[in-house]
Amino acid sequence: MLGWHRKIERSTVGLVLAIVAVASIGGAVEIAPLFTIGDTVEKVDDMRVYTPLEVAGRNVYIREGCYACHSQMIRTLRDEVERYGPYSLAVESQYDHPHLWGSKRTGPDLARLGNKYSDAWHVAHLYNPRDVVPESKMPAYRWLLRDTVKIDDLSGHLAALRAVGVPYTDEMIANASADAFGQANPDSAQASGVSTRYGMATNIRSFDGDGSRLTEMDALVAYLQILGGLTDAATATPTEPAEE
Amino acid sequence: MIAQLTRTERVSAMLVTGIVLAAGLVMATAGRDNLMGLQGWMVLVFAGAVMLLLMRKLNEPEPDPERLSHYYDDPTKVGIVLTLIWGVIGMAFGVWVAALLAWPDLTFDAGWASFGRIRPVHTSGVIFGFGGNALIATSFHVMQRTSRARLPDQFSPWFVLIGYNLFCVLAASGYLMGVTQLREYAEPEWYADIWLVIVWVTYFALYVRTLARRKEPHIYVANWYYMAFILVVAILHIVNNLAVPVDLFAAKSYSLFSGVQDAMTQWWYGHNAVAFFLTAGFLGMMYYYLPKRAGRPIFSYRLSIISFWGITFMYMWSGSHHLHYTALPHWVQTLGMAFSVVLLVPSWASAGNALMTLNGAWHKVRDDAVLRFMALAALFYGISTFEGSFMAIRPVNSLSHYTDWTVGHVHAGALGWVAMITFGSLYALVPWIWKRPALYSKKLVELHFWLALSGTVVYIFAMWNSGIIQGLMWRTYSESGTLAYSFVDSLEAMHPYYIARTVGGTLFLLGAVCAAYNIFMTIRRPTPVPEDASADAPLPRPALQAGE
Numbered sequence: 001m002l003g004w005h006r007k008i009e010r011s012t013v014g015l016v017l018a019i020v021a022v023a024s025i026g027g028a029v030e031i032a033p034l035f036t037i038g039d040t041v042e043k044v045d046d047m048r049v050y051t052p053l054e055v056a057g058r059n060v061y062i063r064e065g066c067y068a069c070h071s072q073m074i075r076t077l078r079d080e081v082e083r084y085g086p087y088s089l090a091v092e093s094q095y096d097h098p099h100l101w102g103s104k105r106t107g108p109d110l111a112r113l114g115n116k117y118s119d120a121w122h123v124a125h126l127y128n129p130r131d132v133v134p135e136s137k138m139p140a141y142r143w144l145l146r147d148t149v150k151i152d153d154l155s156g157h158l159a160a161l162r163a164v165g166v167p168y169t170d171e172m173i174a175n176a177s178a179d180a181f182g183q184a185n186p187d188s189a190q191a192s193g194v195s196t197r198y199g200m201a202t203n204i205r206s207f208d209g210d211g212s213r214l215t216e217m218d219a220l221v222a223y224l225q226i227l228g229g230l231t232d233a234a235t236a237t238p239t240e241p242a243e244e
Numbered sequence: 245m246i247a248q249l250t251r252t253e254r255v256s257a258m259l260v261t262g263i264v265l266a267a268g269l270v271m272a273t274a275g276r277d278n279l280m281g282l283q284g285w286m287v288l289v290f291a292g293a294v295m296l297l298l299m300r301k302l303n304e305p306e307p308d309p310e311r312l313s314h315y316y317d318d319p320t321k322v323g324i325v326l327t328l329i330w331g332v333i334g335m336a337f338g339v340w341v342a343a344l345l346a347w348p349d350l351t352f353d354a355g356w357a358s359f360g361r362i363r364p365v366h367t368s369g370v371i372f373g374f375g376g377n378a379l380i381a382t383s384f385h386v387m388q389r390t391s392r393a394r395l396p397d398q399f400s401p402w403f404v405l406i407g408y409n410l411f412c413v414l415a416a417s418g419y420l421m422g423v424t425q426l427r428e429y430a431e432p433e434w435y436a437d438i439w440l441v442i443v444w445v446t447y448f449a450l451y452v453r454t455l456a457r458r459k460e461p462h463i464y465v466a467n468w469y470y471m472a473f474i475l476v477v478a479i480l481h482i483v484n485n486l487a488v489p490v491d492l493f494a495a496k497s498y499s500l501f502s503g504v505q506d507a508m509t510q511w512w513y514g515h516n517a518v519a520f521f522l523t524a525g526f527l528g529m530m531y532y533y534l535p536k537r538a539g540r541p542i543f544s545y546r547l548s549i550i551s552f553w554g555i556t557f558m559y560m561w562s563g564s565h566h567l568h569y570t571a572l573p574h575w576v577q578t579l580g581m582a583f584s585v586v587l588l589v590p591s592w593a594s595a596g597n598a599l600m601t602l603n604g605a606w607h608k609v610r611d612d613a614v615l616r617f618m619a620l621a622a623l624f625y626g627i628s629t630f631e632g633s634f635m636a637i638r639p640v641n642s643l644s645h646y647t648d649w650t651v652g653h654v655h656a657g658a659l660g661w662v663a664m665i666t667f668g669s670l671y672a673l674v675p676w677i678w679k680r681p682a683l684y685s686k687k688l689v690e691l692h693f694w695l696a697l698s699g700t701v702v703y704i705f706a707m708w709n710s711g712i713i714q715g716l717m718w719r720t721y722s723e724s725g726t727l728a729y730s731f732v733d734s735l736e737a738m739h740p741y742y743i744a745r746t747v748g749g750t751l752f753l754l755g756a757v758c759a760a761y762n763i764f765m766t767i768r769r770p771t772p773v774p775e776d777a778s779a780d781a782p783l784p785r786p787a788l789q790a791g792e
Contacts, residue, residue, distance in 0.1 A: 005549050009463050012455045015471060019556055023476045026560030026583070027483075027512050030576050034505045040573055041504060059496070063422040065360025075569035077642055079719040082727055090571035093503035098426055101507050103566060105646040106345065108731045130348075135736050137348045139358045153278070156490045160498050163488045 042091040044233040049095055049166055050226070051198045052154040052180040057223030059157075060149075060216050061100070064141065071102035072111040072227065085112035086234040095166045095230070107138060112228035119207050122221045144217040145208060151180040172197050184218045185211060201229075245318045246301035248311060253399045258298050260403065264291040264410070271435070274493040279423050280435070283495060286417050290410050314781055315388045317677045319401040323381025324670055325767075326409060327374055328760040331663075334369025335753040341366050342749045346742040356420040364419040364431045370658065371429060371521065373412045378666045379525040380405055380447070383470045385673060386532045387451060390467055391458030392783045400450045407443035411436055423495045427510050429517050430484050434497040437485040444481070448474050459783040465548045469528030472556050476520040484513035504571055512563040519559035522657065523625075526665050527555075527594055533669040534618045535601055538608060543600035547593045554590025558583045565636035568645060577638065584636030588629060595626035613689040617668030620697065624660025628653060643715040648738070652707025659700040659752055667692065667759055674763050676780070684765035692758040699751030702744060710741035 008014045034040050050058060061067070074080050076087045088111050093099050117125075121132065126144055129136035154176035162168045172179070175193055182190030186204050195202055207221035228234070246254065268291055271284025343350050344359045351357045384401055388394060395401055415432040418424065424431045432440075451474060455463060487497040501509050535542050542548060564572060564580030599622050602609055609619045631653050635644045644650060671689055675682055683689060717734040721727060 002546065002549070006462075009468070010461055012452055012463065015463060015468065016452070016475065019468075019472050019475050020479070022553060022557045023472070023479065023560050025557065026562075030561060030564060030579060031505070031508055031512060034508055034573070034576070037573070062426045063361075063424060064355070064358065065363060065419075065424070065426075067426060068360055068363050071646055073570050075642070075645075077569055077719070079721075079727060083718070083731070088571050090504040093507075093571070095502060097502045097506065098499040098510070099503050099506040100426070101567075101570065103428065103646070104650065107735075133732060135732050137345055137735060137742075139344070139348055139351065139360065140353070141358065142353050143355050150278075153490065153494070156494070157496070157498075160488045160490045164498050164500050165502065 040090060041094055042089055042233060044091050044231050046233070047091060047094060047231040048199055049168060049172075050230075051183055051194060051202060051222070052151070052158060052172075052176040053149075053183040053219050054223045054226055055157055055161070056149050056151060056154060056180060057216075057219035057221070058100075060144065060220045061223060066110075067100050067102045069102075069104060069106035069138070070108070070110045071105050072109065073101035074109055074111050080109070084109045085228065089234050091233055092228070092231060095161075097161060097164050097166065107136075110224070110227055114225045114227040114229040119205070119221050119225065120209060122224055123208050123217055126217065126220065144220060145215055147216045149180075149214055149216045149219045151177045151214065154180055169197075180219075181214060183222060184208075184214050187211075245322070246298060247304040248307050248318060249398050251306060253397070254298060254302055256399050257402065258295065258302070261291050261295045261298060265295060271493070275495070278494050278496070279418070279421050280493055280495040282421050283414060283418060283423060283435075286414060287410070290413055294406060312394060313784060314394070315385075316395045316398060316401070317385065318398075319405050320381045320384045320673075320677060321767075323377050323384070323405050324674065324763070326405075327377040327381060327666070327670065328756075328763060330369055330373025330377055330412065331666075331756050332753070332760055334366055334374050335749070335756050337362055337366040337369055339746060339749045339753050342742070342746040346739065346746055355422060361419050361422065361424075364424060365416050367429060368412070368415050368419070368431065370663075371517075372415065375522060375525075375662055375666070376408060376412070377405075378670070379470075379473065379521075379529070380408060382529050382533075382669055382673065383451070383525075385677065386466050386528065387454045387470065388782065389780075390460065390464035390532065391454055392460055393454060393457035394782045395450070396453040396457060400446050404443055404447045404450060407439070407446070411440045411443060414439070418495070425485075425487065425497060425499065427484065427499070427513070429514055430481070430510075433495050434485065434487050434489050435495070437481065441478070441482060444474065444478050448478065464532075465542065465545075465552070466528040466531040468552050469524045469531060472552070473520050473525035473528065476516065476524070476556070476560075480513045480516050480520070484509055504573075507567055507570070508564060508572060508576065511566040512560070515563035515566060516559055518657070519555065522662050523559075524555065526621075526662055529669050530598055530618065530622065530665050533665075533672050534598055534615075534622070537612070537615045537618060537668070537672045538602055538605040540601050540603075540605050543597050543603070547597040551590040551593035551597065554587070554593065558587045558590065562587055562636060565641065566645075568638050568641040581636055581638055585633050588633040591629035591633075592626055595622050595629065598622035598625075613686070613693045614668055614671040614683075616693055617664050617671065617696075620693075621661050621664035621668060624656060624664060624700070628657040628661060631656060643719070644711060647711035647714040648707045648741070649711025649715065652704045652711055655700070655707065656704045659696070659703060663752075663756075664696065667696070667756075670759070670763065674766055678767055680766055680769060684762050684769055688758050688762040692755040692762070695751050695755035695758065699748045699753075699755060701748070702751065703748030706741040706744035706748060710738045710745075713737055713741075 008018055074084045074087045081087055125132045126141045128140045129138040155173050158168045158173045158176045178190045179194045182188055182194045183204050184206055185191060191204050194204055203225055208215050208217040268284050268287030272281050272288055275281040275284055341359060341363045414436045423433050425433050486500040489497040499506055561583035562580050564576045565584045568577050602619055609616050634640055635653060671683060714734050717729045720729060
């Protein structure tokens, strides 16, 4: 082995090629099959895409770095299933570009947060977490109520998401801004289009309690309320923890 | 320093800076309706400052051709200063985010000052700003010495160093503005990622060109590691950052992969950023500066080979241990766990090789705080790689994952290994390349050593405690078979440890400030030693010899 190595370490090209070859094997074996093996991601019929307003809210979640303290991945452990709900399935983050599984729980897991609390609770909590949970370490996000959410470019966002594989239709892309407005304004003319395109179960209401403006709070709360609600696959599956 | 560049090199530098300025202008105007515009302004200011510096010196006389018989260390010098500046900034942000977890209202009512945005400034600031600049600066020094050859030109090392720092500035300022693609330790958006690829290709080319000029038949071990660092980081960076931007002039992009494949790609990247940025690169540093400072040859050539190829091969398999018990297929988790455990062999081979090298020089470790930094780094490298392999075992991970234990583990590596080997190497390197008899103050190095060690120990003990308590509280059942503690109970229990962590981090930051002060004073000290040029000079090229 030493003799062989003495040759390699005298050649820059040899060393470069050897490093690239040796380092590439692990990723090739572990990652490439994830795209080809069929049962990596479950097939379900009721999986829906995020609405434009939820996409905008998800982007607020990303921008503020919520993932640094909140996971969205319930592991197959008894205590996690009892604390947070059925363990997460791969299909539930199928349209998550990027995934938000997280790696740290300074705060609790959020994979099944949707419909657990009222919109008003979320607004109060995001405005100042210690008003509702005195022990909380979470930052106060007051500017979410001050800043209007940008919706005029949402068609571009949906088109980019379609380019990476999310099945948005032409109609969804064309109406993205109107749908974002409609979802937070139930009495507006744009509201009916949202349930036509994204399903009757879509939450259509003023999320921040102030119908006059479309704020980042509207978008973020709309997103938080759909967490765990894109498909019923996890609750339909028997939830015996797969502990080994 | 600019006067050392030839006229052609000065003009090429201005040309490239001009192109960057133009790109900044396009970003600032075409992207004015979104955050790309603000990032464009950052590029404009950065490139504008570089341009001003160049213009002031454009008409200086041509440099002395005699310079070609010396190593080219100007970029290393600037790199060292940048390392220290980024180190202090990154660590100060670290103390701030640590304090926010103990006292969440210690901030302003503004987006830029919120935890989620300043945390990546801390992580990128220390990993890429401090660590990356240290790697670039030392690699320029090491590749020349171990090849006995001068850098092939004087422009590309500056392009690598300055270009890399533009990337760091875009990253850090972007997080504060709200530009992030979220991927942990790969947060910068697509345009910054593309820029880094250009910088990195130049870096790789520079390394290969220098090696091609070498006068030594063998490529020294340190260079294997620096090469692996450059090559594999390039592979990881490109694959992990594949994304589709919303618009050519929009900062936002969406990653090509989603869900489970995205998670696996991200942690394949994330874990190997640890492996090839924070381990391989710094092992390169260790393999040069530790034996030099100790005055002893590396203990075992054979161990170096085993550990190098072991690390290069096995690390790439182990990323999936970040995803135990998740929706990632079980077989991938198992592979990741198995390779993580076996990885202990090459890791300890490296740590052992370093410590055995010190055999016969332990009195120097006792007396010389600089060497002690390096010895301690090797020790912490051994400790944290053991801990890493242990935490990768699935049942252990069920307790440790999502808790502060992970944070403690990362900092055992980052503070104990990466920062210690960096400070040790910089303390050794600064008097050599600035031709000073010694550092400004030996006592300050000693003080820094004890601040760094106590800060690290306080930090990791706080996080071990909080992490294990947290993990146990989450899974404790009452006698009636229900969960015993609410999440808030566990959060309350963390409070004292979060204060202790802030204290540990502050101690470490104070140490870094000592280092910065000590090194700046060393540089300013006006008494250079009489130079023995023959000892630290490249072997002349045959062609040059003929000319002389």
